[in-house]
Amino acid sequence: MAVTVRIPTPLRSLTKGQEQVSAEGGTVRAVIENLEQKHPGMKERLLDDKGIRRFVNVYLGDEDVRFLAGLDTPLQAGAEISIIPAIAGG
Amino acid sequence: MPVSNWRVLLVGLGGLGCPAALALVRAGVGVLQLCDDDQVDEANLHRQILYGSGDVGADKLSAAEQALGPCARRSGTRIELVRSRFLPENARALAHGVDLVIEGADNFATKFLAADACHLESRPVVHGAGLRWLGTAWSVAPAGRPCYRCLFEDVPAEPQANCDAVGVMGPVVGIVGALMAELGLRSLSAGGRRNELWTLDGKADTLREVPVSARPSCPLCGSRPSIREIEEARYLPAAGASA
Numbered sequence: 001m002a003v004t005v006r007i008p009t010p011l012r013s014l015t016k017g018q019e020q021v022s023a024e025g026g027t028v029r030a031v032i033e034n035l036e037q038k039h040p041g042m043k044e045r046l047l048d049d050k051g052i053r054r055f056v057n058v059y060l061g062d063e064d065v066r067f068l069a070g071l072d073t074p075l076q077a078g079a080e081i082s083i084i085p086a087i088a089g090g
Numbered sequence: 091m092p093v094s095n096w097r098v099l100l101v102g103l104g105g106l107g108c109p110a111a112l113a114l115v116r117a118g119v120g121v122l123q124l125c126d127d128d129q130v131d132e133a134n135l136h137r138q139i140l141y142g143s144g145d146v147g148a149d150k151l152s153a154a155e156q157a158l159g160p161c162a163r164r165s166g167t168r169i170e171l172v173r174s175r176f177l178p179e180n181a182r183a184l185a186h187g188v189d190l191v192i193e194g195a196d197n198f199a200t201k202f203l204a205a206d207a208c209h210l211e212s213r214p215v216v217h218g219a220g221l222r223w224l225g226t227a228w229s230v231a232p233a234g235r236p237c238y239r240c241l242f243e244d245v246p247a248e249p250q251a252n253c254d255a256v257g258v259m260g261p262v263v264g265i266v267g268a269l270m271a272e273l274g275l276r277s278l279s280a281g282g283r284r285n286e287l288w289t290l291d292g293k294a295d296t297l298r299e300v301p302v303s304a305r306p307s308c309p310l311c312g313s314r315p316s317i318r319e320i321e322e323a324r325y326l327p328a329a330g331a332s333a
Contacts, residue, residue, distance in 0.1 A: 008289075009291065012293075057241060057242075064303055067303045082300070084289060086250075087220070088250065089252055090107065090218065
């Protein structure tokens with residue numbers, strides 16, 4: 001099942017500058033695995049051994065997946081996933 | 091409360107703080123406290139719009155006070171200078187002394203410190219950040235839920251990208267700084283605030299509103315908070331505000 005993933009600028013070096021990419025998977029976890037295959041290095045930037053990194057927020061539509069089922073959140077075809085990292089700077 | 095009675099603390103006079111300061115002074119806030127201890131560097135000039143080439147090497151507070159002076163006199167804003175970083179030892183007192191904190195620090199330690207101090211002192215805070223082409227701004231209510239720790243949890247242990255290493259686009263922080271001022275003005279106005287995180291993608295020219303949810307286990311605003319005071323060790327390894 002295909003979903004769209006919006007990539008924030010700090011991670012676009014992994015997607016050759018693409019601001020959104022297509023990925024396959026029935027859960028958030030599967031999509032991240034698919035992203036890793038297509039864009040190596042993505043998984044490490046999103047996950048640590050405890051799950052989604054504390055400094056990264058993954059949204060399904062307008063919902064933070066932490067408040068859904070986390071990495072096991074089921075996805076519908078055409079879903080939009082957004083990645084919002086914490087940043088500091090100015 | 092009329093704008094002219096507001097006391098606002100601005101943490102960090104960098105790319106975010108400069109446009110935010112201009113907007114707040116022009117809006118006519120009663121007192122604007124500026125908190126920073128950095129000096130103007132030539133590399134700052136493309137985005138830190140209160141400073142010119144003649145200010146390189148000068149302390150930011152003096153240069154900013156001079157730049158804001160004419161506007162402040164017209165609007166009746168009193169500029170107060172806090173010649174220090176925003177640190178664990180002064181954070182709560184500084185937050186307590188104002189009606190609103192605008193935080194544009196360039197490091198995570200200061201962001202978490204501002205979040206904690208404002209929560210403990212029941213002061214609203216607006217957090218802002220900018221890096222490369224990405225900017226974020228978020229307004230948190232007094233002792234509000236959700237808070238910064240609901241979203242980002244804790245100071246990162248590992249080094250993170252910063253302005254020196256990866257750069258920041260001047261127009262991005264210009265927009266975000268102005269947005270921070272707007273969120274701050276709205277937070278103290280009738281009609282108040284919403285729990286929205288604004289993200290600006292300067293490359294795609296998109297500004298998105300992302301709802302933020304409170305985290306039940308949040309150590310600051312959750313049902314069993316563990317952060318009840320400011321402990322310096324919590325803000326290591328890189329506490330200190332500059333921008």
